[in-house]
Amino acid sequence: MSSPAIEVEGLTKEYLVGNLRRRRVQALNGLSLTVEPGVIYGLLGPNGAGKSTTIKILLNLVRPSSGKARVFGHEPSSVAARQHTGFLPENPAPYEYLTGREVVTLAAHLGGMSGSAVAPRVGQVLERVGMTGAADLQVRRYSKGMIQRVSLAQALVTEPKLLVLDEPTSGLDVLGRQLVRDIVLEERKRGTTVLFCSHIIPDVESLCDRVAVVIGGKLVREGTVVSLLKNDDALVEATVEGATPEVLAALQPQLKSVEALEGRHLLRFDQHHDHDVLTALLATRARITQLRRTQVTLEELFLKAVHESGQRVGSHIS
Amino acid sequence: MNALWALVLNGFRESRRNRVTVVVFLFAFAMIFSATFALEFTVATFARVMTDLGLGVMSLIAVFLAIFLSTALLPREIERRTIFMVASRPISRSLFVVGRYLGTLLTVLFVTLIMAALFLLQMWWEGTPLAHAHFAAIVGVLLEVVVLTAVGFLFATFASQYVAVSATVGFYFLGHLSSDLYRMANRAESAVLGGLGKAAYYLLPNLDRLDFKMRATYLDPTSWSELGLSTAYSLGYAIVVLAVACALFERRDFK
Numbered sequence: 001m002s003s004p005a006i007e008v009e010g011l012t013k014e015y016l017v018g019n020l021r022r023r024r025v026q027a028l029n030g031l032s033l034t035v036e037p038g039v040i041y042g043l044l045g046p047n048g049a050g051k052s053t054t055i056k057i058l059l060n061l062v063r064p065s066s067g068k069a070r071v072f073g074h075e076p077s078s079v080a081a082r083q084h085t086g087f088l089p090e091n092p093a094p095y096e097y098l099t100g101r102e103v104v105t106l107a108a109h110l111g112g113m114s115g116s117a118v119a120p121r122v123g124q125v126l127e128r129v130g131m132t133g134a135a136d137l138q139v140r141r142y143s144k145g146m147i148q149r150v151s152l153a154q155a156l157v158t159e160p161k162l163l164v165l166d167e168p169t170s171g172l173d174v175l176g177r178q179l180v181r182d183i184v185l186e187e188r189k190r191g192t193t194v195l196f197c198s199h200i201i202p203d204v205e206s207l208c209d210r211v212a213v214v215i216g217g218k219l220v221r222e223g224t225v226v227s228l229l230k231n232d233d234a235l236v237e238a239t240v241e242g243a244t245p246e247v248l249a250a251l252q253p254q255l256k257s258v259e260a261l262e263g264r265h266l267l268r269f270d271q272h273h274d275h276d277v278l279t280a281l282l283a284t285r286a287r288i289t290q291l292r293r294t295q296v297t298l299e300e301l302f303l304k305a306v307h308e309s310g311q312r313v314g315s316h317i318s
Numbered sequence: 319m320n321a322l323w324a325l326v327l328n329g330f331r332e333s334r335r336n337r338v339t340v341v342v343f344l345f346a347f348a349m350i351f352s353a354t355f356a357l358e359f360t361v362a363t364f365a366r367v368m369t370d371l372g373l374g375v376m377s378l379i380a381v382f383l384a385i386f387l388s389t390a391l392l393p394r395e396i397e398r399r400t401i402f403m404v405a406s407r408p409i410s411r412s413l414f415v416v417g418r419y420l421g422t423l424l425t426v427l428f429v430t431l432i433m434a435a436l437f438l439l440q441m442w443w444e445g446t447p448l449a450h451a452h453f454a455a456i457v458g459v460l461l462e463v464v465v466l467t468a469v470g471f472l473f474a475t476f477a478s479q480y481v482a483v484s485a486t487v488g489f490y491f492l493g494h495l496s497s498d499l500y501r502m503a504n505r506a507e508s509a510v511l512g513g514l515g516k517a518a519y520y521l522l523p524n525l526d527r528l529d530f531k532m533r534a535t536y537l538d539p540t541s542w543s544e545l546g547l548s549t550a551y552s553l554g555y556a557i558v559v560l561a562v563a564c565a566l567f568e569r570r571d572f573k
Contacts, residue, residue: 015571102331
């Protein structure tokens, strides 16, 4: 059996901040998670939750205070851990004196590519991110969106097995965001594992197979998007025409609410009572014109998790 | 192209595009000016003044470049976060430091060699005889740059740019006084002071043994063996300092 793409166990990180009056800030507090190969794994959390710190530990940019981290079975400090990894940092800053093509070429060489394969591959990824036309301009002349695109190209150039994207859609317009989504889905089709860290929850919800919600340096929710959004307390909403007052009165104990609309009623009831309520309605001359179960969104789930944790957003350093 | 060579070329390209070469032209103007100045105010010692002034300006500019480029690079990489996209690649941090060091060194050596070529050209133009001592002095300047660039990188691995510049400038001046420190340590009555003086002598680079400018002025030849020993000393010192820099940089967090 192949080792997980990412394994994190009991990870902690403490920073010392301040110059004269040094104080400790706990960025990670015993975080554990596992990312299997080939999935798109979303990391969600408010500012300062520890998402970027986790990514930096995995990429050996920061050393953990305690705990274990493994990338394809290797410790982050070993070069082998980064052999098959592409990274797009939050607010990327490629060397501004280089052209876009040179940035991607440098990434290819540092990633171990050499010879005649480099130039065509660089051209290919630049085209994929829509930067062929501006590839030979210096980065200092790029807009934020162009920098984001070139930085994505340098992350992709070595055809990584693990793609780490920290706020990949930040600074991009609608077309750019769509491009990132398409690329992420293409990469999954290729078998790439994607660690997707974003504040844009609809992106996470629509792209990710599994999601971890990190708050205060701890994992507070983890699972597939479907399982996280599964809600045993969901309500059923039925729009009913011709429901008599007698039927409504009889169903009253099972209904959460009844709203009288023009010529119809909107009934809300617990999903455990759906069989009883619907059977009773169908037994009368009432007509059910619309029936739907209220769905919790990832955004609601995220806000609930933040609320439950008692964390104030931005109360930690990021 | 392997990763180390890619880093070296990137460093050289960075310096070139940041218009470091302007310094060379400044030097050229300084040389032309000094020649005119020397012709106006000297009678018999024209060759000495030319040599003294030419090598002095060359050394000063090379040291200035070595200190400011070496101490600025790593703090700037960390502050601007350009390091994220390089250090996250499958290269060790030591390779990154060595690659950046060699890139900076290549730039400073390139500029110094152009200045040397201008200096020699001007000597030839003015009909001043060129001797082995002149070339030895130029090699000395190059070796000093090798050492100072390494020292600059060492301080830049853990300190801010301002601290790194101050410390490297301090090392430069103390490095030229280290022989005096040793002599004073030998004469010290206190054993502690003597010990400290000797420790400082071994810790600091002995830059005096790389300085052959005065000998060039008086056409006093430097032997090949002395030149070889000085080369070995400066390369050895730079390697040790770089090894410490790599060890420190391996432990650093990039927030």
